[in-house]
Amino acid sequence: MRARLALLVAATTVLVLLAFLVPLAVLVRQVAQDRALSRADDVVQSIVPLAATGDATSLRLTVEAQTVPVTVFLPGGGVLGSPTAPTPAVRLAAARRAALTVATEQGRELVVPVVGAGGATVVIRTLVTEAELTRGVTRAWATLAGLGGTLVLLGLLVADRLARTIIRPISELSTVSHRLARAELTARADPSGPPELREVAGALNHLAARIQDLLATERERVADLSHRLRTPLTALRLEAESLRDPGESARVASAADQVARAVTAIIQQARRAGTPAVAPTCDATAVVAGRVAFWAVLAEDTGRRLHQELPAGPAPVAVAADDLAAALDALLGNVFAHTPDGTAFSVTLTTGPAGGAVLTVADDGPGFPAEATRRGTSGGGSTGLGLDIARQVAESLEIGPPGAGGAVVRLQIPAPPEP
Template identity: 75%
Template sequence: MRARLTLLVASTMVLILLAFLVPLAVLVRQAAEDRALSRAADVIQSIVPLAGAGEAAALQVTVTAQSVPVTVFLPDGTVLGAPSARTPGVRLAATRNAALTVTVDAGRELVVPVSGTAGTTVIRALVPASELSRGVTRAWTLLALLGLVLVLLGLFVADRLARTITAPISQLSAVSHRLASAELDARAEPAGPPELREVAGALNHLAGRIQDLLATERERVADLSHRLRTPLTALRLEAESLRDPEESSRVAAAADQVARAVTAVIQQTRRATVTPTTAVSCDATAVVADRVAFWAVLAEDTGRAVQQDLPSAPLPVAVAADDLAAALDALLGNVFAHTPDGTPFSVTLTPLTTGGASLTVADSGPGLPPESSRRGASGGGSTGLGLDIARRAAASFEISSPPTGGAMVRLRFAAG
């Protein structure tokens, strides 16, 4: 933008200078010609009285003393002054008895006839081309230099003016990038034209509003933690009262996992700023095996056949163990929530040739509705955020329907 404004001012100034300097240059040249012709005319006027009186001796002295080449053609054919043949202009002036200005190769000739008792005397003054343009080149050079100086001065002023406009814009851009990087304390300093100052104020107001909304959201999450502690405590007590130790341990472990997940969400949400996270990884084989074993108990209760295909060796992936577990839990939870009892499902974990792993959860149920690929959309009356949890944990996310029916969700994770 700064370059464009400068270029616009430069082009405008060049057009204005051309509109003034070109006519001025023509006027300078015309003035030089008029000055040279006027000087020659003055010389001729000083000779006319002597030519009319027919004083040849005085005429010879006067003509010879002139700085302009002057030739006098007497009626008897005598030629005084600068040697010259009778040009067509001289003959035409003698015939018409009228003064003439004729353009010739050497310059301009002024021809003035003077009538006397002995006949018509013709006075011819030659103005060389060099005299007609004397001082023109110098004047044109000065005009060109003046125009160049004015253009450079205009460019300097335009650049300073453009900078006063573009500098606040650059600052607004930098502040917006800082806000996008979660530096919510970034503020723009109002500067520049009134419109830009208004934009800076609006951006600062937006940043403040975002901070207020995040603070409100953090308080809501904190309130959620207090609301969940009571039912979680009751759930633990119920688990301890179960007679079957294995069942009690399983329910208590599930309650503890919910408590840990809620605590992690609260801690993450209540952070004032987002800081760069360190690289995380986990053994996908161990995490998937643990979660499949957990859901296998519920699958047995609901008559679902579980098929798992896991590598025999550890498979590191670039995702936290809790995030991978939450993603798999969300997918398996959808299977149990949206398919009838007795519907079989499978969990497959395979290494990728490029590094990382592919996790596939498939079932033989009615399949997923088309809107399930959108965040927050659900065809089964749920929140629709389960698939989004899995999507955010994986490097890539794909939903498809196998030819045999049902639904298949494939997650790909980068190498850890």
């Protein structure tokens, strides 16, 4: 924008200068020509009275005293002053007895006929050269060109100062908008610059405050809704303790505790004011092993063969343990919800060469429908958010081709940052 403003001012200034300086340059040249011709005419007019009286001696002395070349053609063929042959203009002036100004290759020729006392015609001729006609024009044109260049530079300087006063508030608005996009909701713009930009800055600040209020309200709603789940979870835990089968009671109580931890995590995340200073990390091997052990009991009850492959050592990833567990639960929940009992499935975790891990969940079921990759869309009567939950913890998510027989979901989990 700054360059465009400078270009606009430069173009406008040049056009104005051309409209002003070109006629002025033509006028300067015309004035120089008129001045040179006027001087030559004054010289000729000073000789005319002497030519009319016929005083040859005075006429010769006057002509020789002139600083410009003057030639006087006498009636008998004699020539006074600068020797030169009679030109066509001289002969025409003598015949018509009329003063002439003729343009030649050397310049302008002034010819004035004078009728003497005896009726004879004396012709006075002088030549104004091109150098005389253009004397001082080049210097005047150079002065005008320098003035024009100075005005253009001055206009560019003023345009640059003006552009800075406009661009600085725009840059500040852009910086604040990028900070808001990074969830820095406390960022505010300083209203400055032209009235239009001050109005935009005020609107942006109002929008940021409104977003902050809406997010605070939404966090409170989510926290309140999650807190309401604690009562049925408590009742579920009490019911689990009343079961006669200790193993079944322990499994149901463990599931209830897992849900309670998830609710607590949701409440903490909803009330979190901003992004934590330390990036979350966890051991993917431990998290996946724990969740597979939980789902293995249900797999055994439904006759599903489970195959798992995990690294021998820790696999650090840049994901919180609760988030990774929620993503794996969503994928395994899809397996149990959308495949018939007895369908085999596998969970594979491998570490990448540059860090991170790849989590793969595959089953021998009917595969994903075509619309399963769209958030909120499901062909099996569910919410359609399972794959999206898994996608949020991964750098990339790949699924097997729809309807190909068997589903494969592969998550590329990022590595933790270098210390």
